[in-house]
Amino acid sequence: MSILNWVKSKRVAFALIIALTTTVGAQPSAPTDTTIAGRSYTLLEAGELMDLLGSANDHSRLALRQTAVKGRLSSLAANLDTVRAALELADVLFLDEVLLAEVVFLGPVTFSRTTFAADLSLAEAQFLQSFALRECEVRQKTNLRDARFTATADFSQSHLAAAFSCAGAHFSDATFARLRCEGGAYFEDVLFTGQVDFSDARFAGVASFKTARWRAPVSFAGVRFLERSFFWQAQFAAADFSSARFAGETSFKQAAFAQRATFANVAFAHSAHFEQARFDDGAVFDGSIFAKEAVFAGVHSGNDLLLNALFRVSLDLRHLVTPSLDLRPSATMPDSLLGPKAQLLLQNARFQRLFSTWDHLRGHVAQPPQQANYDLDRVYAGLRHQFLISGMAADARGCYIESLDRRRHHLPWTSIERYALIAFDLSSRYGTDLRRLALVALAWVALFALLYRWLLIDDLVECLLFSLHTFFIVGAASVRPQGKVRFLVLLQALSGWLFWSLCTAVLLSFLLR
Known part of the structure; x- marks a missing residue:
């Protein structure tokens, strides 16, 4: 019975190809069967497929199922610049390179469960209708440089074994959900005009989104960056990085967020850099963990900056500008804000309100490494002022005591001021007792x-x-x-x-x- 079904399926495949070639006016040789890695495919020469693509009429449809394409597929070699038919390829195996650069696709293009054994290049291609590379595998490089995706683009659940380059590409609505990229991923200078979803994607190599622009909300929720990641000068609308994992160094230097940015429950295993970033509607880091340095120097926030996270090594807030700064522990980690030896740098930070307690900041105020002699009096005075306007007299007193303790310890033994402070401390705890x-x-x-x-x-x-x-x-x-x-x-x-x-x-x- 199974042999009969197999024969019927092969007849159907043969009839399908004959019907398609009749539609587009080509006459390929009779298809042959082949077995690759234990799976049966209908073998098709690359030249025959190029003939089908080039001779297809408007509104026609070219569908391939369980087909192995043999030979290099090159639009430049075939002088192909336009594909008019809608393409549907499922369970297709391309044995050699697929180079469809600078081609205009007038109809929808769908690759599903398709394997590319060599390079895939769609550089400078234009897709006027939907495009999908869904549940596919590309074993060599994937090149989408300067490609244009006018409608939706779907790369969900695909596996890219080598470098993936989209530099200069334009996308409308796009999804990269659960994409697995084993090599470097390069999205430099990419424009996204619609909603974009990278949720649960996995980047095993360097991920670069330098100068990328998002005009609509984007989700990186649950994404895994196993190597370094860069978002230098990237422009976001609303961005959600909830539950993301950054295993390598990450940098959002000079990035701009036009709407609220969410970094809740994010794990930064290496240093995280947000120097000179702009959060026009504020940012939320609730429940996140910074295992190494967290650098927010020069950040401008137009709304509340909620840093309810755990900082194990250092938190650099120098030259920060924000209406309010929240440095209270997260509800998920009520006893944690700064690690035992973590440093807090607040030089020249400007904020109208501070939400914190001295118990969480005590012993962490520090000097910049390159400014060992920096006067911390202004930093302590600013903190003390914030506690006083919040009605937290005990916290203000603790801040005042630590400031004089630190000043006394840094004075030389020959200084009269040092002995005066010692007497002041012993007699009245600097006038507070x-x-x-x-x-x-x-x-x-x-x-x-x-x-x-x-x-x-x-x-x-x-x-x-x-x-x-x-x-x-x-x-x-x-x-x-x-x-x-x-x-x-x-x-x-x-x-x-x-x-x-x-x-x-x-x-x-x-x-x-």
């Missing part, structure tokens, strides 16, 4: 009272009163040397003056907050 200030004053009074008691062998209560008078009451009686304790009296009086100066400084610090 009034209880400590009072306890230090009382302890100082008690210490001198014990010294007076030891030297004068007098009543302890009288020594305490004398110590209080000398320390708290500034006047001639307090500093007049008295016998053998005159140096202690003078020292305590001077410390009292310093105490009142410190109280004045603390009061001013509270008033100026």
Whole structure:
């Protein structure tokens, strides 16, 4: 029974080719059968197929099924510049190169489950109706340079084993969903005028989208970039990179996003560069992970910039401009924002509102590597101001303390300011702890009272009163040397003056907050 069906299928294939050649006026030789990799094909010479393509009439249809095309298929060699028939090729095997460069295809072109054993070139071709390279395999290079796709283009679920070049091509609506590209993929200077879908595509080689332009929404959701990827100076409308994976270095340097950009739950395994990128409607990085450097230096955002992500090494926000900056942890990672040794660079960043807490930023504010002596006072002052206008006094106090701690640690041991800051810290935690200030004053009074008691062998209560008078009451009686304790009296009086100066400084610090 199976043998009978096989014979019938071959008769159908033979009748199909005869019918097609009758339509277009060609007379090929009788088809022969061949078996390749365990599959049976009808063998067709490339020259015969070129004759069919060249002689097809308008509105005709050329369909091939389970056909193996033998020989080099070249439009230049056959002087073919226009294909008028609609093409439908399914389960076709091209054994040699397919070079259909600079050809105008007037009808729809559909390749499905087709295998190209050698190069496929459609460079500078024009497709006036729909084009599909669906579930196909190209084992050598694929060249679509400067091709024009006026209608929809479908490359979904195809496997491209070598380099894929679309540089300079123009697409309308296009889908590259679940495309697998093993070699480099080059989309430089490509124009997409319709909606584009790259969801779940896989790029095993370098992926370059430099200066590519999207005039409508594009989705890279779930895409896998296993090597370096470049989007330099690319122009996006709305872009969705949700759940994408960047295994190599990626760069969106000077890229422009006209609508909201979504980078939610993205994994950046290598450094990610967004220098001088523009987000006209803001960007969302919620739940993303940056395993290496995250560089947002010079970014301009016209709306909220939500960096609710995990930054393991560094977050560079120098020269950032945005209405509001959200540096709170993601809901999916509530205890994570900056890694244990991650650095946060905020030099010359400008934002009207900051949404964060000092607990998440403490110990991470850093200097640029090439500016070791950069003054961080302005950075801390800006953060402290943001906490104060948000009513977060405790966070502002923590920021203020760290700024003075860092300043003290960077001063040389010969600096008087260093010792003044040490005293200021020990006595009142830089004026933020009034209880400590009072306890230090009382302890100082008690210490001198014990010294007076030891030297004068007098009543302890009288020594305490004398110590209080000398320390708290500034006047001639307090500093007049008295016998053998005159140096202690003078020292305590001077410390009292310093105490009142410190109280004045603390009061001013509270008033100026």
